[in-house]
Amino acid sequence: QVQLVESGGGLVQAGGSLRLSCAASGRTFSSRVMGWFRQAPGEERRFVAAISWRGDNTYYTDSVEGRFTISRDNAKTMVYLQMNSLKPEDTAVYYCARGPYLIGISFSAPASYDYWGQGTQVTVTS
Secondary structure (H helix, E strand, C coil), rough: CCCCECCCCCEEEECCEEEEEEEEEEECCCCCCCEEEEECCCCCCEEEEEECCCCCEEEECCCCCCCCEEECCCCEEEEEEEEECHHHHHCCCEEECCCCCCCCCCCCCHHHHEEEEECCEEEEEE
């Protein structure tokens, strides 16, 4: 069983920063792609960022490219999402998720991820 627990969300003004953390338990953390998704009210869950199991490849949705940075520490079984220059449209519940062993063509699809955290709310005010 894998458990994922997100933290670090909160209320921030536009232009501000937040750092989300995801604590993972379970043996297969280090061998898996890890991802961050977000879901705004009334919308579907959408891909934000993913990182390969070694941390040497990262991927972002276009709207956060250059503002967000995903990273991981396999020794601590942690995944992070540094969010800078936040915008009101970044407001959502953010979820950490465990992905496949390798980055494939469907790495941005929620269906490619098998374990999810409970989510952490990020609210950006204008």
